[in-house]
Amino acid sequence: MILKLSNLTKRFGGLTAVDRVSFDVEEQTVMGLIGPNGAGKTTIFNLITGNYKPDEGEIVFQGQSIGGVWTNKIVMLGIARTFQTIRLFQNLSALENVLAGCHCRMKSGPIGAMLKTPGQKQEELWALEHAMKQLQFVGLADRAELLSGNLSYGNQRLLEIARALATNPRLLILDEPAGGMNEQETEALIELIFKMRDSGLTVLLIEHDMGLVMKACNRLVVVEYGKKIAEGTPEEIQADSRVIEAYLGIDEEE
Amino acid sequence: MEEFFQQLTNGLAVGGIYALIALGYTMVYGVLKLINFAHGDLFTIGAYLGLTLLTSMSLMDSLGVFFGLLLLVLMVMGLVGLIGVLLDQIAYKPLRQSPRLSAVVSALGASIVFQNAVMLIYGARFQVYPQDILPRIVINIFGMPVPLIRIMILMASIFMMGALYFFIQRTKVGTAIRAAAEDQGAARLMGIDVNRVIMLVFLIGPALGGAAGLMVGLYYGQINFTMGWIYGLKAFTAAILGGIGNIPGAMVGGILLGVIEALGAAYISIAWKDAIAFFVLILILIFRPTGLLGERVAEKI
Amino acid sequence: DTVKIGLMGPMTGPWASEGQEMKQVLDLLAEDVNENGGLIGKKVEIIAQDDAGDPRQASLAANRLSTMDIVAVVGTYGSSITEATQNIYDESQIIQVANGSTAIRLTEKGLKYFFRTCPRDDEQGRVGAQTIKDLGFKKVAILHDNTSYAKGLADEAKALLEKDNISIVFYEALTPGERDYNAILTKMKSSKPDGVFFTGYYPEAGLLLRQKSEMGWNVPFIGGDATNHPDLVKIAGKKSAEGFYFLTAPLPKDLDTPEAKKFVADFQKKYEAPPNSIYAVLSGDGFRVIVEAIKSTKSTDPDKLADFLHKKLTDFPGLTGKISFNDKGDRIGEVYRVYRVDGEGNFVLQP
Amino acid sequence: MKEKRYIVYALFVVFLLTAPLYLNRYWLEVLNSVGLYAILGLSLNIIVGYGGMFHMGHAAFYAIGAYTTAIISTSYGVPVLWLMPLSGLTAGVFALVVARPIIHLRGDYLLIVTIGLVEIVRIALINNVFGITGGANGIFGIPRPTLFGYKIFKSHQFLYLIWGCVAVTVFFFYRLENSRFGRALVYLKEDEIAAEGSGVHTARYKLAAFVLGAFWAGMVGTLFAAKMTIISPESFSFWESVLYFMIVILGGSGNIAGVILGAFLVIGLPEFFRGLENYRLLMFGAAMIFMMIFRTQGILPPRQKVFDVSRFRKGGEPI
Amino acid sequence: MLLEIENLHVKYGNVEVLHGININVDEGEIVTILGANGAGKSTTLLAISGLVKISGGLIRYKDEVLNKTPAHKIVRRRITQAPEGRRVFGTLTVAENLNLGAYTSTNHERTRKNLEWVYELFPRLKERENQLSGTLSGGEQQMLAIGRALMSDPKILLLDEPSLGLAPLLVRTIFNTIKEINKSGVTVVLVEQNARAALKLAHRGYVLEVGNVVLQDSAEALLSNSEVYDAYLGGKG
């Protein structure tokens, strides 16, 4: 078990966006988090990554409690994320974007940089190589020097994943990675997710594309109005009447 | 105790003027996210235009004090508003799509131009409004003599704030202004004529600044070409203190700044008065990072 | 070929009106010299440079002037601004005659080519303290504006008054350039002084007088020479200005020397207004002593000129009274007079 | 393309080295002024250009450095240039203390607070705080610097000293720009949340940028004090800070060459307008507006960074 | 012909992204534009709305050429767009956003009815009426963007990826709504990544590839076209 949420709660004013949610994520699996719009999924992610502080409850990552810890510290510990609305550094090249991810695995400071110590030089070389590896991994090596803002939407999503991977995470959190991708691109994304899982990563993702969710996830957690309403394998969830009512709806056709 | 209240009214009088200038600042900022450093100089221009109109047209004699003054205020506001629109078209419009700080530099340039243009046109010497245009009436409030004009300035600020607030928050055009402030492209898609909206804002904001300039001229009598810099800075401080972009915030910030200055001068040190005011500002911002009334919209991640 | 004389002054920035009037005065006087046959057979040329009232720009202006073949320079306004340029002129061996730089230390450095037509703060402080004593005040408020001139004057006066057991019940600095001094006046009033000595400049003095009378407080005010400006009355209004005392070098209109009379008339004719600023007139005196030195020595050699000004120039009839310099370059002799503003806004020389 | 740029740089260096041969003292002094402001601009560039923080109070740090030098050199007789690191340190520590509580402020709120900072410092200097700043008179009699036994007081000597410092600054800052530290600042300028999410401790980096910028500005303070031999509060007003700000933005925020060009424009241009007398500043202000309109990103905006990625390709093809 | 796009060219800076495309839309139709990421779909819609400058060709609405008409005037012709990326006014409340949707309308009764209808479609918006829309969840913002476009009573409705980020249940609602308003006489131009659903709904479709129209046909024909299938529907897996 790599991540354990227990009784996680977050309120915005009078609104309880996340209401005593608990679930575990097993090591080296793909876990899906689904639910209607505004159910609180992204908020749960923001709590895990330290962007919000939980009002109640606990988040334990690899045996360590991380509720309310600074985001950058959490990244250091091994959780990386992508954002629901893409947040790349638009005016920087794809490679520089990925170098951002390398940042937390480097040490040298301003003085080292000004003096160009051997350690610093070494480290810069390592970062470049590491970043290129990630670009290669997601298939963007030939776009390394393009401005990230000029990449197509699907490629921007991939680039965000590469940046997250560059932090050497244990747990990768993806918020609607297939949003704006067509079916073909989604297929490729599923392949990528498998590749990541097989390389030892654990993936936690939010997605509304049921094709992807059913194919890629080992387990699913369903939330509605901030509360967890179901948890299980994709097959179980697909058959859960409550989930059908609240989220999936009845397919008239097919 | 009596001295305390006396100082309080001193502070309110100064604060009322800060507030009036801050309203214009906040208005422009609210739409363009532009710190219009030339706003203080539009205030100066208002003071000078007021003097010119006053001495060349002898409005008071022909129309009486009330209507003469009203007409004067309207003319100054109109003219300064037009200058504001012109300023926007020349110095800011080409920079709409560029980094925000580029427009700040353009605004600083405009400030230099205005200040020196006033100096070249009117000369570097101090100019003086004719004395006793307004009847010097002193009212007794709880046994304390308060000149009527101070009350009028405060009332004018409060009235303008109210009107502006209603306009921005409650009318359709006001909503359109706020929408254009946030996303001009999307505002266009709603059918909002963004250029018109911005023009309107650059008419109102500077007009308020001009009105404040006129009031300072009428009240204190002495004006010069550099006066806008200090007042502009103070008003900017006031706007930030209240939460920039927020109309009641500008009012609260202005009044508060005036009072802090007066009380700081009275009970701590006159020479350190501005430092005290800035210190209080910093303290307030440490605890309320978006000012007293500024909205704290958490960025949705 | 001309004799070039530099003028360094604030042509832009907050003190621009001073610098611009200095230029008017020098232009007028130079014209006069040129019409009357010039100087040692050449015409005089005024080269003006803007120092914007800022030490760094002043040092650039001084460097620029010192590369322009000038014989001497007049200016500038403001002690710390002047100080930023002293070394530059000294190293270039250019005579500098400052007009509005009253800080004591400027002449304590032993610079050979530095002179000033304005008296020093200690001199004015002495006269100020004497005037206050003569007026019979026992409790005095002193207000300055934290410029080095006003602070210097205030400090001098304070020390002298305290020595004479006159109590200083209020001693503070205002921020120049503001409009509303009610808070300060309210505070000052509560210290109940017999009289107020304001050592700052006329714009603030005018506002103080005006706001003081609006408060219904009629304490007598005394000002230093920086309040000597007709705009003072315009700003304060005749009623509020009435009874205001100030110390200053005599105004040209109050001197019955032919030079002063001619100057006032010429200035009025050329610029359609009388000269306003006493410092501008003092810059005129700076120019005139330079001209006198060149004429008398028939030379533009800085050492000869400096020597002449230090030793040979005695009781030169200036636009602000008689001028002589001591070996430090300070103007010597009783310069200060006391003026009072009358009900018509006129500056009346007190006996 | 790249070569052309280096030719321009080389010509510029040659120009500076030979300037005393054909420029008179005045123009050398103008160059000195430009040089000082170039370093100040570069130090501010770390905060504004890379870090994207709205900082208009840089003169405060400059002042702290200059006064540290002035006070210690006049009262303890320490040679001026030795005081450079100490002045930098004082300014840096001051920045650390004052910036810490305000570093979380955003955009315009930070702007006014930094303006407040420079005003507070100026008012403190004018009021002769702790009785050591000399009030409005400032501090005079600061000794001339000596370097390797030579006393520096002539304009051309200062030219080499100041532009030498510019060169050192460029050398260090160029390395900084292309390092983890420099990149981190750019990330947080572009998108603070994404930077934080990539593991950048944004608050610490913002603070570090402030301290480093202040340290450098403090060192320039030493040069300024040594050059003027007298310093007074007028030289450290809010308007001064505005000048540095304009240098950075107008030249091209985030670009070293741009900032140096900015110093030439903002400080040099008014000198070219001297002949216009009273119209001098009017023209300057108008020039600011027009340059900004025609180059809305600054005259020389930063170029995209190039990394040597050829190693990662085989035979021209990406691996 | 209601809307006619002839030989349309659009540039961003120096880069041309539309190289002369032709698209026709008849009154009462649903037309869908398909294409890979970056093909220029959004650009086409923005060009129609007047939000990007046209560098060549023309856009005709009824008999009027719209090339130079400013965006806000195009809205007054009742051509409305729900743009890509939602672009709701974050500092305004949900209700204010919706009312701005009807900015050009002068019929208050009509506006009120539309508001009720939108709230009925998206009950979540009604719940959040007074919340600042910047704090809405991604999907809620998407609902708001669509609702806002519906408020204006359009003649032509341009929808750019309306289903993006919406839960399956709501995606269905959206598509049903499109069908419904189309029946009531509104012409719809639809850009969708969900090509299958879009083609099922639409009458005709265009396929865009790097700034050129490569295919145009009726929706059924496109659904059964093998190229389209390979590229957008099934993929190789």
Ligand SMILES: Nc1ncnc2c1ncn2[C@@H]1O[C@H](COP(=O)(O)OP(=O)(O)OP(=O)(O)O)[C@@H](O)[C@H]1O
């Ligand atoms: N800062 C905030 N202030 C107030 N309400 C908020 C804030 N952030 C989120 N909410 C509310 O909390 C609820 C949960 O939002 P969240 O973004 O977690 O939803 P979600 O499950 O990710 O939905 P979607 O699938 O649409 O992205 C929403 O109703 C939203 O309006």
Ligand SMILES: Nc1ncnc2c1ncn2[C@@H]1O[C@H](COP(=O)(O)OP(=O)(O)OP(=O)(O)O)[C@@H](O)[C@H]1O
């Ligand atoms: N503002 C812009 N500046 C420069 N290039 C742009 C801009 N907007 C879009 N582009 C480029 O124009 C091309 C077409 O973009 P457009 O957004 O129209 O594509 P799209 O078909 O809508 O793609 P998507 O499915 O990703 O939304 C892309 O290559 C894109 O990178």
Ligand SMILES: [Mg+2]
């Ligand atoms: Mg979400």
Ligand SMILES: [Mg+2]
């Ligand atoms: Mg698109």
